[in-house]
Structures are given as C-alpha cells and as structure tokens.
Amino acid sequence: xxxxxxxxxxxxxxxxxxxxxxxxxxxxxxxxxxxxxxxxxxxxxxxxxxxxxxxxxxxxxxxxxxxxxxxxxxxxxxxxxxxxxxxxxxxxxxxxxxxxxxxxxxxxxxxxxxxxxxxxxxxxxxxxxxxxxxxxxxxxxxxxxxxxxxxxxxxxxxxxxxxxxxxxxxxxxxxxxxxxxxxxxxxxxxxxxxxxxxxxxxxxxxxxxxxxxxxxxxxxxxxxxxxxxxxxxxxxxx
Amino acid sequence: xxxxxxxxxxxxxxxxxxxxxxxxxxxxxxxxxxxxxxxxxxxxxxxxxxxxxxxxxxxxxxxxxxxxxxxxxxxxxxxxxxxxxxxxxxxxxxxxxxxxxxxxxxxxxxxxxxxxxxxxxxxxxxxxxxxxxxxxxxxxxxxxxxxxxxxxxxxxxxxxxxxxxxxxxxxxxxxxxxxxxxxxxxxxxxxxxxxxxxxxxxxxxxxxxxxxxxxxxxxxxxxxxxxxxxxxxxxxxx
Numbered sequence: 001x002x003x004x005x006x007x008x009x010x011x012x013x014x015x016x017x018x019x020x021x022x023x024x025x026x027x028x029x030x031x032x033x034x035x036x037x038x039x040x041x042x043x044x045x046x047x048x049x050x051x052x053x054x055x056x057x058x059x060x061x062x063x064x065x066x067x068x069x070x071x072x073x074x075x076x077x078x079x080x081x082x083x084x085x086x087x088x089x090x091x092x093x094x095x096x097x098x099x100x101x102x103x104x105x106x107x108x109x110x111x112x113x114x115x116x117x118x119x120x121x122x123x124x125x126x127x128x129x130x131x132x133x134x135x136x137x138x139x140x141x142x143x144x145x146x147x148x149x150x151x152x153x154x155x156x157x158x159x160x161x162x163x164x165x166x167x168x169x170x171x172x173x174x175x176x177x178x179x180x181x182x183x184x185x186x187x188x189x190x191x192x193x194x195x196x197x198x199x200x201x202x203x204x205x206x207x208x209x210x211x212x213x214x215x216x217x218x219x220x221x222x223x224x225x226x227x228x229x230x231x232x233x234x235x236x237x238x
Numbered sequence: 239x240x241x242x243x244x245x246x247x248x249x250x251x252x253x254x255x256x257x258x259x260x261x262x263x264x265x266x267x268x269x270x271x272x273x274x275x276x277x278x279x280x281x282x283x284x285x286x287x288x289x290x291x292x293x294x295x296x297x298x299x300x301x302x303x304x305x306x307x308x309x310x311x312x313x314x315x316x317x318x319x320x321x322x323x324x325x326x327x328x329x330x331x332x333x334x335x336x337x338x339x340x341x342x343x344x345x346x347x348x349x350x351x352x353x354x355x356x357x358x359x360x361x362x363x364x365x366x367x368x369x370x371x372x373x374x375x376x377x378x379x380x381x382x383x384x385x386x387x388x389x390x391x392x393x394x395x396x397x398x399x400x401x402x403x404x405x406x407x408x409x410x411x412x413x414x415x416x417x418x419x420x421x422x423x424x425x426x427x428x429x430x431x432x433x434x435x436x437x438x439x440x441x442x443x444x445x446x447x448x449x450x451x452x453x454x455x456x457x458x459x460x461x462x463x464x465x466x467x468x469x470x471x472x473x474x475x476x
C-alpha cells in the first residue's frame with residue numbers, strides 16, 4: 001500500500017468500542033486520521049455492519065478499513081454469529097471494495113486453526129481447521145478477503161489474532177495454549193499498524209501473538225510480510 | 239467409516255434433483271439405500287436446507303449424508319447465495335452432527351481455490367483462495383466440515399468438485415482451465431462413492447476432476463485418501 005507513512009491516512013475502525021478497539025485506538029489515533037464507527041459505553045449511532053449501504057457511507061473516502069466488529073466469543077452459537085460475523089463479514093468486504101479502499105484489515109482469529117493437534121505450531125499457510133463455529137466464521141472472513149483482493153483494487157490482510165488480554169492468561173481457567181497465543185495490547189496495536197501500513201499486494205494471512213517463548217503460531221511469516229516485531233513474552237519472568 | 243461395503247448403507251442425498259444429483263443417483267441407487275431429499279421436475283416436498291429441524295428429520299437414521307443442495311453458479315450474488323449456501327451449509331452440518339451421521343460428504347468446489355495463479359496445480363492442502371463469492375461460500379462449507387468433524391462423531395469429506403459436464407467443455411466459451419477441471423458423470427459418481435465409503439477419520443478435503451492429462455488440481459491426494467480412480471480424460475483423442 002502506498003501513501004504516507006502515518007499521518008494523513010484516513011483509517012476507519014469498526015468495533016472500535018470493543019476490547020481490541022479500546023486498546024489500539026488511543027495508540028493509533030495520534031498516527032492516523034482515525035474514524036471509529038462506534039464509541040465505548042453504548043453508541044446509538046454505531047455502524048450496523050449488516051447494512052451494506054451504511055458500510056459504504058462509513059467507508060467513503062477511507063484509505064483503510066480495520067474491521068474488528070464481530071461477536072468475539074469462541075462459544076457463541078449460530079443465532080449470535082449469523083448477523084455480525086457472517087452477514088457483516090460479507091457486507092464489510094463488499095463495501096470496502098465498492099469504495100475503493102486501498103487496504104482492508106480483517107480480524108480473523110487463531111480459533112480458525114484451533115482444530116490442529118496440540119504441539120504443532122500453526123503457520124499462515126495452514127488452511128482453516130476451526131474447532132468451533134466462531135472459528136468457522138473467521139475462516140469465512142478469510143475467504144471473503146481473498147475474494148475481494150482478487151477482484152478489486154483493495155488489498156486485504158487477515159490477522160489471525162491470538163488470546164488478546166492485558167496480562168498473560170493465568171489462573172486455573174487458562175490453558176497452555178491460551179498462554180502460547182497471548183497477544184498484549186501494545187503488540188496488538190503494532191500488529192494493526194503494520195497491517196495497515198505494510199506494502200502488501202493481494203491477500204495475505206498473518207498470525208498475531210506476542211513474542212511468546214513457546215508459541216501456538218509461527219510469527220516469522222508475519223515479520224516477513226508485515227514487518228511486525230512484537231515486544232512482549234507471556235513467559236517473561238517465569 | 240466402518241459398515242457394509244455398499245448395500246444396507248442408508249445415504250441421504252440433498253440436491254438430488256440437481257445436475258450432479260441426477261447423474262449420480264442412478265449409479266449409486268443400486269449400491270446403497272439411497273434417500274434423495276428432492277426429485278427432478280420441481281418437488282413441493284423438497285427439503286429446505288435452511289430449516290435445521292427439517293434437516294434433522296431428513297437425516298435421522300442415515301449412515302451418510304451427501305450434501306449437494308446449493309446455488310451452483312460461480313457468478314451468483316449475495317442474495318442468491320445467503321440462503322442455501324451460507325445458512326444451508328450451517329444447518330446441514332449441524333444437523334448431520336446432531337443426528338450422529340457417520341459420514342458427511344460436502345460439495346465444495348475448485349472455485350474455492352480459483353484465485354491461485356494459472357499454471358500452478360492446486361493441492362488439497364492449499365487454503366481457500368476464491369475468485370468469486372460462490373467460491374467463498376464453498377470455503378465456508380469446508381470450515382463447517384472441519385468444525386463438525388472436530389467436535390462430533392461425524393467424519394467429513396469436502397470434495398472440491400471441478401467442471402462437471404456430460405462432455406469435456408469445448409467451443410469458444412470454454413477456458414483451458416474448464417477443460418483441465420473437467421469431471422465426467424461416471425467419475426463424479428465414483429468420487430461420491432469413495433467419499434462415502436472410504437475409511438476416513440476427522441476431516442479431509444479432496445480434489446475432484448477426471449483423469450485429465452493436464453489438470454488444474456492434483457489428484458494424487460484424492461487417490462491416497464479415498465481410493466478414487468477416475469477413468470476419463472478431457473484431452474482423450476485430442
């Protein structure tokens with residue numbers, strides 16, 4: 001993607017009021033002309049991502065769209081996932097292409113590859129193998145991204161985001177995989193920054209965790225394609 | 239999948255009245271206890287695949303479900319694809335798992351990988367890269383299959399079906415890729431037969447074309463996993 005290194009770039013963020021959105025927008029607002037489509041605390045004017053016309057209105061004139069709006073629950077059922085994740089995934093991708101947005105960044109998830117055996121580090125070239133319906137909706141998002149990138153001027157980066165949390169997961173409920181998939185807030189902001197600004201053509205998938213010493217997902221590809229350099233390690237001090 | 243080699247196996251076929259269904263059901267009806275959910279010529283009692291309860295009623299007691307019902311048009315738009323391909327894909331997968339069906343065969347398509355560059359033979363390990371929205375709905379079907387296979391007793395075979403036609407594509411409208419992706423009716427019946435009867439655990443993707451001398455998709459994996467041995471060649475006699 002060509003264009004200015006930071007300032008002047010108009011970036012629309014859907015789901016800006018969600019947990020990832022709240023963590024990254026303060027960091028990136030100083031760098032870009034950031035346009036959140038919703039604000040924390042309940043927003044009556046929030047973008048309805050199932051409405052294609054509303055998406056086109058929100059994306060007009062944008063250099064990039066960062067699409068975070070989705071039901072983020074790996075245990076969510078069909079009725080919850082159909083509107084935002086399935087229909088919204090399509091409408092956002094279609095609208096970004098219709099508006100000639102140069103870069104679309106999609107929040108996929110490592111849940112899209114959660115059915116691979118434990119002990120085998122997943123790569124971005126691995127096809128989706130979700131272990132839950134939520135992960136299947138993220139595979140859908142990736143397919144939509146590939147389609148849009150192959151048929152429009154919009155390049156697409158799908159981020160397979162790991163376990164996003166303020167601190168490395170701990171306590172009895174945390175699995176080893178959760179720790180190995182941890183993505184810290186500052187690494188998440190850096191991941192999204194590089195996904196918007198990197199020189200990428202067509203469609204790529206990129207894994208997104210922190211620099212955890214033992215990691216569920218390979219990051220060498222993300223460094224190579226996006227220039228992403230994470231700083232945190234879930235095992236730091238352990 | 240264990241069970242009898244052929245006879246006695248109860249196999250439900252959705253979309254039996256479609257072009258693939260009409261070609262394979264006469265061949266396979268003599269081998270299995272075949273239960274089409276629709277018949278050619280317009281069927282008022284045809285299964286509505288967007289109705290989960292109706293799917294469960296249709297699949298109860300089945301050993302296998304062959305899911306062919308979908309809008310098969312690579313140029314179809316969202317309004318056409320949403321009901322049968324997107325919602326129907328979910329409802330069929332969920333119902334097959336709920337009913338304890340041992341084998342679910344899903345009609346994916348080589349359109350799911352149509353955005354790869356010409357000249358590069360696609361493999362079943364290649365992640366979906368559709369060049370149209372129809373192909374994206376087939377990537378969705380594959381993701382649903384992987385999910386169901388990882389969370390239930392149902393094993394799933396997703397067939398990336400090529401260019402199904404009575405004769406090898408010819409004439410000015412036919413592309414080289416169409417020829418290289420040709421799947422003949424008898425090879426299609428053999429492909430579906432092996433997909434139902436092969437000993438497969440979990441989830442696999444299998445390419446499905448005839449034994450075309452130059453082929454868009456690798457078939458070695460399909461022979462290895464399913465025992466599929468196609469007979470026809472689009473370039474025969476050319």
